[in-house]
Amino acid sequence: MLDIAVIEDPAAAEASLDPIRSAILHELAEPASATQLAVRVGLPRQKVNYHLKSLERHGLVELVEERRKGNVTERVLQATAASYLISPTALASVSPDPRRFADRFSAFWLLALAGRMVQEVGKLIAGAAAARQKLATFAIDGEVTFRSAADRAAFAEELGVAVTQLVDKYHDAVPSPRGRRHRLVVALHPVLKPSPETSHEPTTKEQTND
Structure with a gap:
């Protein structure tokens, strides 16, 4: 079982989005x-059984074993992945194209880049699994609080300069036979505010104990 599988087939995406089939996958x-x-x-x-046949037909579940119980053969199945992502490939005609935006400060460009990443990494994972090879990736996830919009802008500017310097340092302008191109994406966006249901307001007693 994969940790995450990327769904590219439109029919498989439709099957996975059905509430009952989604519950079965879970x-x-x-x-x-x-x-x-x-x-x-x-x-x-x-x-x-009807829903299982559809999920199995689209490669979202797979047979683990068959158990014989009297005159009946019981099929035991398992999801092919613990989690699923739907690739923009499943909506090829309307999927976002990063080349249409190309604006560092556009949230739409950020979404287009994220969509492309899901599409490309999904294909790479499938290829690496088929070849039984490890996929070389790297990611950083963190949070930073800025005192002002000016500080945020200054941070973005310095980060851009630092990344450009690193790229210039390590980029092989004349690729060697063993070299391989890698895609680099750096993103910065506000953190979602907690919803009222998940946020915790301190009680009067908690406030007095601070």
């Missing part, structure tokens, strides 16, 4: 039969 993080799933999702076994 339950199939661990192997289970249609009978076991019927109890968990509260549906008749025949209806669960």
Whole structure:
């Protein structure tokens, strides 16, 4: 089972977005039969079987084993991944093209870049898995709080200069036979504010104890 699978086929994407099939995929993080799933999702076994056949046809679940119980053969299946992402490839005709924006300060360009990353890394993961090779990637995730918009702008400017210097230092202008191109994406965006349901307002007692 993969940690994350990227769905490129439109039909598979449609199947995964169905609420019942999405619930079945969630339950199939661990192997289970249609009978076991019927109890968990509260549906008749025949209806669960119908959804399982669709998910299996689109490569979202796979057979783990077959168990013989009397005159019946019970099929045990498992999701092919713990989580799924839908690639922009599944919406090829309307997927965002980073070349249309090319503006460092555009949120739409950031989304287009993120979409392209999902598409390209998904293909690379599939290729590496087929070749039984490890995929060389690197990522940094963190948060920084700016005192002002001016500080944020200054940070972005210095970060751009630093990245450009690193690229100039390590970029092979005349690629060697063993060299390989890599894509570099650096992003900065505000952190989402917590929703009222998840935020915690201190009680009067908590406030007095501070």
